[in-house]
Amino acid sequence: MFERIKYNVYNLIRDDDENNLAGNIFDSIIVGLIIINIIQVVLDTFKLPPYAVMISNIIEVVSVIVFTIEYLLRLWVATYMYPNMSHFKARIKYALSFMALVDLVAILPFYIPFIIPIDLRVLRALRVIRLFRLLKINRYTDSLHAISDVFRRKASQLLSSILVVFILMLIASVLMFNIENAAQPDKFDNIFDAFWWAIATFTTVGYGDIYPVTPAGKLLSSVIAFLGIGLVAVPTGIISSGFVENIENKKDRSEEEQKYCPYCGKQLK
Numbered sequence: 001m002f003e004r005i006k007y008n009v010y011n012l013i014r015d016d017d018e019n020n021l022a023g024n025i026f027d028s029i030i031v032g033l034i035i036i037n038i039i040q041v042v043l044d045t046f047k048l049p050p051y052a053v054m055i056s057n058i059i060e061v062v063s064v065i066v067f068t069i070e071y072l073l074r075l076w077v078a079t080y081m082y083p084n085m086s087h088f089k090a091r092i093k094y095a096l097s098f099m100a101l102v103d104l105v106a107i108l109p110f111y112i113p114f115i116i117p118i119d120l121r122v123l124r125a126l127r128v129i130r131l132f133r134l135l136k137i138n139r140y141t142d143s144l145h146a147i148s149d150v151f152r153r154k155a156s157q158l159l160s161s162i163l164v165v166f167i168l169m170l171i172a173s174v175l176m177f178n179i180e181n182a183a184q185p186d187k188f189d190n191i192f193d194a195f196w197w198a199i200a201t202f203t204t205v206g207y208g209d210i211y212p213v214t215p216a217g218k219l220l221s222s223v224i225a226f227l228g229i230g231l232v233a234v235p236t237g238i239i240s241s242g243f244v245e246n247i248e249n250k251k252d253r254s255e256e257e258q259k260y261c262p263y264c265g266k267q268l269k
Contacts, residue, residue: 010077013070030070037063064110071103150242161234168231169198172224179217187211202228 012023040056048056078094079087094100151158173194180188187210188194197210201224212221 006077007080009073010080013073013077014080030066033063033066060110064107067103067107071100071107074100074103146243146246150239150246153245154238154242157238158235161231161238164234165202165231168224168227169195169202172202172220173198175220176212176217179214179220180212183214183217184212198224201225203232204228 011020012026014023036059040059043052044056075091075094078090079085082090082093085093095104173191176197177188177191177194180194188197193210197212199205200207200210201221204225212218
């Protein structure tokens with residue numbers, strides 16, 4: 001009986017698309033609460049009348065209670081998420097997962113002042129962390145889940161392209177510093193100033209606060225600008241190909257080995 005209740009709770013809050021009507025209602029409530037919280041964070045930047053502040057505080061308390069219960073329930077049913085692990089290891093694995101950490105960070109700012117005395121400035125900074133609740137919506141939105149899946153599968157390629165860009169920016173920074181330092185010691189005072197120029201040039205932002213004035217510096221800047229156009233497009237291409245692969249995988253996905261609940265025969269995650 002206890003295990004059946006536990007499985008029903010898992011079926012209510014599971015992350016996949018196999019939710020029943022109750023699960024869909026639960027997801028809708030959580031998503032609605034997340035949206036309300038984001039609106040609340042925005043409104044809190046204004047000078048609100050006392051009654052609005054009171055309503056905001058009530059929303060915060062209710063939200064934290066709901067999110068805390070949700071977090072604890074997910075921790076409790078983690079054994080169904082990882083059925084091949086012991087109960088303890090399954091819960092530890094879930095607690096260290098990205099979405100579980102997002103859930104935890106989303107509620108921590110409310111509890112920390114009760115545990116550690118902090119001043120109002122730190123408290124205001126902690127309240128900003130509530131924006132992490134927006135990441136919780138990734139669990140309930142297929143499009144956001146697809147984005148995270150693409151970044152996860154293409155992580156090595158993205159890191160490789162970013163590493164190449166970083167190395168080229170470092171080389172360009174050293175060259176530009178040696179070229180422009182004598183002509184503009186106030187602008188290119190050290191390698192960090194040159195690196196800031198390289199970032200603005202490679203990303204084609206071009207703030208214009210630091211720029212070369214010597215002929216050699218202008219030539220190098222032109223080369224770097226052209227390289228930046230191509231190199232910035234590399235991660236974009238990797239991500240685009242990842243989306244195409246993701247769509248194709250969904251269409252051509254073969255049936256995988258399935259596990260079923262002993263009580264109702266439904267597939268486990």
